[in-house]
Amino acid sequence: MEKTTVLQKQSQFLKKIEDIIPISSSLVNELSDVLETSTDSSYRRIRCETLLSIEEIIKLCDHFNITFDAFSKSENTAVTFNYSKLEPSISCFKEYLEKLLQDMKTIDNSNQKQIIYACEDIPVFHHFNHPILASFKMFYWMLTILNVPELEFEKFDTNNINSELTETGKQIAAAYSRIPSIEIWTETIIHSTIKQIEYFWEAGKFKNKNDALKVCEELRNEITLIQRQAEKGTKLDSFPNNIQENNFKLYFSDMEITNNCVHVNIGSLKSVYLGHFTFSTMSTFNDSYCKETFEWMNTIIKKSTLISGISEKQRYQVFKKYFKYIDELEEKIK
Numbered sequence: 001m002e003k004t005t006v007l008q009k010q011s012q013f014l015k016k017i018e019d020i021i022p023i024s025s026s027l028v029n030e031l032s033d034v035l036e037t038s039t040d041s042s043y044r045r046i047r048c049e050t051l052l053s054i055e056e057i058i059k060l061c062d063h064f065n066i067t068f069d070a071f072s073k074s075e076n077t078a079v080t081f082n083y084s085k086l087e088p089s090i091s092c093f094k095e096y097l098e099k100l101l102q103d104m105k106t107i108d109n110s111n112q113k114q115i116i117y118a119c120e121d122i123p124v125f126h127h128f129n130h131p132i133l134a135s136f137k138m139f140y141w142m143l144t145i146l147n148v149p150e151l152e153f154e155k156f157d158t159n160n161i162n163s164e165l166t167e168t169g170k171q172i173a174a175a176y177s178r179i180p181s182i183e184i185w186t187e188t189i190i191h192s193t194i195k196q197i198e199y200f201w202e203a204g205k206f207k208n209k210n211d212a213l214k215v216c217e218e219l220r221n222e223i224t225l226i227q228r229q230a231e232k233g234t235k236l237d238s239f240p241n242n243i244q245e246n247n248f249k250l251y252f253s254d255m256e257i258t259n260n261c262v263h264v265n266i267g268s269l270k271s272v273y274l275g276h277f278t279f280s281t282m283s284t285f286n287d288s289y290c291k292e293t294f295e296w297m298n299t300i301i302k303k304s305t306l307i308s309g310i311s312e313k314q315r316y317q318v319f320k321k322y323f324k325y326i327d328e329l330e331e332k333i334k
Contacts, residue, residue: 007048012268013057014046016285017064019267022109034063066269067285079289081274081282088146090162093138096280097168104175107266114265115181116297118257120275121192123183125176126222128169133218135161138169140196143205145278156200157207158214177235180247184300186257190322193219194329201333209333216330220323226250227319233309251304252318263293270294 018027031042035056044050052060057068067080084099086092104125107113117123127134139156142148197215199205206212229236230250260275270290273281284290307315 006051010045010048010052013052013060013068015267016066016269017060019110019112019269020064020066020106023111031060034059079284079286081284083276083280083282086146086280088148090142090148090150093142093146093148094165094168097165097172101168101172101175104172104179107264108175108178110266112265112267113179115176115179116263116265116294117181117183118261118297118300119183119185119189120257120260122189122222122226123176123260124279125173126226128166128173129225130218130222131161131166131169132158132214133222134166134169136197136200136215136218137193138162138165140200141279155205155207156211156215158211159207178244178247180244181235182249182251182301184251184253184257184297184304185318186253186255187318187321188256190219190223190325194325197329198332212333213330216326216333220326223319223322223326227315230308230315230319231312246309248308249306250308251301252307252314253300253304255300255303257300261293261297263290263297 014027014031017030021027021030027046028039028042031037031045032039035042035045037045041050045052045056060066061068065082067082084096086096107115124137127137135158136156139151139154143151143154197212197219201212206215225236229248233246233248234244235248260273262273262281264271264273269285270287271283271285272290272293273283276282305311305314307318
């Protein structure tokens with residue numbers, strides 16, 4: 001590879017790092033801290049007067065949780081994904097939430113930011129505004145997906161909620177409420193949550209009937225809040241100071257979306273998160289893959305109906321169906 005091309009790649013790599021560091025920090029300080037070099041040495045690397053060593057690239061990738069696909073000639077055909085395996089334990093699930101919170105803070109702290117979410121299920125961020133529903137979802141995931149041993153003989157009890165997990169969830173929801181987002185929903189987006197509640201009820205996994213109905217009530221509250229957000233075109237949560245006008249667009253698609261897919265835009269840095277094993281994710285910073293995903297999402301958006309801010313009639317009809325599914329579930333439990 002020619003030296004001029006290498007320098008261009010190094011410049012692009014460092015620009016990506018600059019896009020994800022906190023607004024209050026600077027690239028030269030971050031490089032100095034991570035690489036343990038002087039400010040002058042860091043400036044030479046930023047100006048591409050000094051090439052980054054392999055060891056330094058690895059350090060930076062590990063610290064900022066990014067990949068260096070830019071140096072690969074096979075960038076258009078080979079895609080590197082990050083994936084963290086979850087062990088069957090509550091502590092491991094706690095670490096998963098903390099990692100998700102850190103990712104959300106990184107996006108939130110960026111000058112330029114946007115999330116586009118093609119949804120198979122209701123985005124997890126919305127659940128965290130509702131502690132009982134969030135607790136149910138986390139209990140379900142840990143019991144049925146992770147097979148956490150200490151939960152094997154437990155039943156979901158609204159009086160026994162893990163406050164540490166729900167508090168982390170609230171912080172995740174608060175960060176998401178500040179990030180401009182586009183969500184693409186379908187008619188079946190609520191089905192997985194409905195099926196999860198129904199399964200727990202039929203399998204005797206609720207402490208009692210009232211607990212099952214409380215989860216249904218919180219699901220109704222969640223859909224009601226999202227409907228209000230769609231009316232205003234603005235995310236709302238329990239933190240009034242977080243409200244930022246016109247940061248929420250909701251589209252309704254007749255096309256089926258078979259997996260949760262999230263495109264994140266942080267300045268020059270793009271990333272894609274794909275749903276894996278119900279709630280886990282695989283992520284990549286591969287430029288070509290991110291570009292192709294963005295184009296796919298735009299194709300779906302063009303064929304969808306915008307139901308936030310406008311289209312009052314269409315929005316009402318869409319949410320009417322969601323409430324109908326909840327009504328039917330509550331009647332079944334009663």
